[in-house]
Amino acid sequence: MKGLNRRNFLRTSAAGVAGIALTNNMNASNTAKEPNQTSIITRKLGNTGIELPVLSIGCGEVDSPAVIKAALKVGITHFDTAYRYQQGNSEKMLGKTLKDVDRDSFIISTKVVRQDTDEKFLEMLDESLARLQMDYVDILYMHGMSKAEAIKNPANIAQLQKAKDLGKAKHIGFSTHKNEPEVIEAAIEAGAYEVILTAINFKHDDADAIKKQIALASKKGIGIVAMKVMAGGYLDKEKTKTVNHAAALKWILEDEHICTTIPSMVNLEQLQINMAVLKDVQLSSDEKNDLALAKNEQGLFCNDTCNTCVTDCTKNLPVPELMRAYMYSYGYRNPLQAKELITTLNIENNPCDDCGSCTVSCTKSFDVAAKIKDISRLTIIPNDFLA
Ligand code: SF4
Numbered sequence: 001m002k003g004l005n006r007r008n009f010l011r012t013s014a015a016g017v018a019g020i021a022l023t024n025n026m027n028a029s030n031t032a033k034e035p036n037q038t039s040i041i042t043r044k045l046g047n048t049g050i051e052l053p054v055l056s057i058g059c060g061e062v063d064s065p066a067v068i069k070a071a072l073k074v075g076i077t078h079f080d081t082a083y084r085y086q087q088g089n090s091e092k093m094l095g096k097t098l099k100d101v102d103r104d105s106f107i108i109s110t111k112v113v114r115q116d117t118d119e120k121f122l123e124m125l126d127e128s129l130a131r132l133q134m135d136y137v138d139i140l141y142m143h144g145m146s147k148a149e150a151i152k153n154p155a156n157i158a159q160l161q162k163a164k165d166l167g168k169a170k171h172i173g174f175s176t177h178k179n180e181p182e183v184i185e186a187a188i189e190a191g192a193y194e195v196i197l198t199a200i201n202f203k204h205d206d207a208d209a210i211k212k213q214i215a216l217a218s219k220k221g222i223g224i225v226a227m228k229v230m231a232g233g234y235l236d237k238e239k240t241k242t243v244n245h246a247a248a249l250k251w252i253l254e255d256e257h258i259c260t261t262i263p264s265m266v267n268l269e270q271l272q273i274n275m276a277v278l279k280d281v282q283l284s285s286d287e288k289n290d291l292a293l294a295k296n297e298q299g300l301f302c303n304d305t306c307n308t309c310v311t312d313c314t315k316n317l318p319v320p321e322l323m324r325a326y327m328y329s330y331g332y333r334n335p336l337q338a339k340e341l342i343t344t345l346n347i348e349n350n351p352c353d354d355c356g357s358c359t360v361s362c363t364k365s366f367d368v369a370a371k372i373k374d375i376s377r378l379t380i381i382p383n384d385f386l387a
């Protein structure tokens with residue numbers, strides 16, 4: 001499918017989604033969807049009143065307006081971004097692309113990291129809104145929550161609630177890719193969050209525990225959105241082994257407690273592959289086999305939760321986060337996102353340099369010292385070379 005342009009995409013995808021039409025109430029008159037869309041699978045996002053197709057787009061790596069426009073054409077209406085994605089350029093791209101599209105025809109979520117003051121949090125949200133050229137976001141997540149105490153902290157809830165009270169966010173929630181089971185359980189107890197964006201995939205060692213809490217949260221009316229669903233996208237650094245993307249998505253979506261998924265789709269080829277799940281979320285036996293084989297490979301996905309690796313490290317390096325950065329760069333092919341994460345961790349080039357031998361024992365047998373040496377080189381590469 002190399003060289004797929006927008007016209008060819010629309011022609012071939014019209015055949016691919018033949019018979020597809022939205023069954024929800026989100027038809028976007030200004031987006032000129034293809035007329036032959038029938039039976040796109042949609043689900044309710046908890047008690048928010050929002051109904052979404054099971055496939056949405058995570059825009060952390062997406063810089064192509066053509067992908068967004070083509071997605072709208074086939075009925076994908078939810079675009080997920082964040083304050084810090086592509087140093088603000090992800091929100092800018094969405095703002096430019098969607099500025100003439102009926103605001104009621106799409107759903108935007110963004111994420112802002114918790115701040116020490118409400119003022120700073122709202123200031124950052126205002127920056128996001130300005131880049132998006134919008135008065136409000138449909139969903140505002142507090143970005144990257146990893147502890148139950150932080151989820152229950154009234155000060156954090158108040159920051160989100162203020163944004164909602166001011167009309168800058170229709171619904172509030174948080175994103176998490178660490179300690180997901182206990183974090184989701186805390187959210188159920190807190191009773192303040194409407195949507196949870198959680199990491200989960202077929203290679204996650206905690207998948208059963210996460211799914212258990214997802215079911216409980218869903219029954220309480222909390223909308224669930226799944227991320228990191230591709231488990232790195234590739235199984236090796238050299239990119240010779242690809243995760244079966246449609247199968248990985250279906251593995252998530254067979255669970256009806258999950259409303260939608262937000263895989264990255266950086267080009268029309270990826271969009272076309274992933275679109276298969278818009279009308280079919282049942283895993284075939286071949287797809288099940290592909291996932292079983294991929295699950296047995298070491299892969300690039302770090303559980304982010306074992307934590308023993310942090311205490312094992314003589315320098316207490318944030319090993320799981322560094323392994324996540326490695327996955328961003330070598331799996332999702334997004335070195336800029338990897339560098340953004342490493343920068344927040346204050347890591348220098350090769351922090352393992354003066355360490356005699358690595359004392360970290362990884363449950364996935366990652367050679368963490370080699371990976372840290374590899375990925376920390378990003379700190380000395382200018383962003384211009386990574387964008
Ligand atoms: S080699 Fe690196 S990861 Fe391993 S113990 Fe030393 S500082 Fe920690």
Ligand code: SF4
Nearest residue numbers: 302303306309362363
């Ligand atoms: S032990 Fe390995 S898989 Fe587990 S969090 Fe640490 S680096 Fe990731």
